Amino acid sequence: MGQAICIMGDVEGDWKTMMEIINEDQPDMVLQVGDFGYWPDRPEYKYSRQMCKNQVPLYFCDGNHEDHKNLRKLCKQHGSSAPIAVGPNIFYMPRGSILTLPDGRKVLFIGGAESVDKRQRTAGYDWFQQELILPEDLSNLPSEDTKVDIVISHSCPLEFQIVPDIYAGIFASDPCRAMLSQVLHKFQPELWYFGHFHHLNGGRYKNCAWSCRPRIGDGPVTYLPRGKK
Template sequence: MIYYVGDIHGRVDDVAAIDRAAIKAGVEVVVQVGDFGIRWAKNCPIVKYFKKRERQQRPGPTWYTCGGNHDNWPEWARLQKEQGNGKMVELAPGCNYVVRGATTKLDGKTHLFFGGAESIDKSLRVEGTTWWAEETPSAAEFQRFFDSLVEDAPEIIITHEAPLCVELNRTGRGTQPTPRNLQNALKHSKHTPERWYFGHHHILQSWVVNNIDFHCCGFHGEYQSSWGGLYDVGPGANQSRLHADADGEPHLDHALQGSQVEAYEEIIELHKTYGGD
């Protein structure tokens, strides 16, 4: 079984909580769908966590990420050049970035990875410090994604953004390069993947579109499993489910009490305020 984890934004406590949940469930692979925040800046707490996990020989799943719009792409490119691997980059011990358009087999299924998206808040950020132009894939990278989709026939696709066929109420999304080009690749490919996992929009929700199961993996401790469960191991979550209604409004699946209710209300308010992107 695999856990498909939503946007983390550098929150090391969420990484540790997901590790604990994975160990308890016997899960050996975690796939993170971008906006990880690992190596965002020097002295990254997530890197320290994985190094400590290795040093202490603690158990834990192997992590893989596609990268999002809020990730430090130049730093990841530097590591890729340093390591000389065209498909996979070690970001920390037991934590890897799968290069755009590369495939790897996980739990018996071929996964095609393709990170990146467009930030709607880039005017509020500082280029080279909190925003990088490489968030949008290049034409060559989009071509590699299409070629891998056709030639490798992956069962599973991992992206940060979703193609336009997944209808999400986000201003300007229809004109952004990444969702448009993902849609074009899907349209012109004769291969139909089984499942497609993505992040960016900060909701736990699933759709079936053109015989493909699409899954948005939430954020800040939320994740989906390869057998269909939706979970949140964020503050006070206690493995309870939080997902979005058809209208995009998040709600609790069942009654919670005390601090759990407060924690979930905080998550919902953050979702409404922060939105996605």
């Protein structure tokens, strides 16, 4: 039997709810879709009792609400192709990095999204221009002959109809979505999970089944379908 792999929506620093889910469900692994709440210079991140007790490997991509300045520093220090430990059993997955699951399937992580609330935030403190997916991020993607089975991102390609019509104009203007469309057409994954929109939804684009996950605590958690191995 394969591992039980939980797909977790936006955490936004809610370690209590995160650990309640992990302790109750006891998954073997967690893949998280960004807005994890990585603010290492803030005491609530460094000294969270709940997060420090985590015993389950958790891998997250960056959302728009993260400390991108410090994330970029981590990538310079450790490289951008492998998991980077940021806490007990908690790993940041840089944009374009690959995680190979125990059953052999390959998961591509590519975080980033535009903040619709950036005018209410302070540049360099709780908003960073690096939240956007840049051309250099796409240059870090694996080669075209790499088989990508699953994508974990924060935002999503333009091809995915993810929110009610009243929000479509707001999120369609996010330049990151066009970047993710390039990822979609390059790798043609079978599964794609994302968050950002706080809206439970799902669908299919050609051969790719996609799922938009709500914030943790606002809807059900989901599990990755088990592989064939």
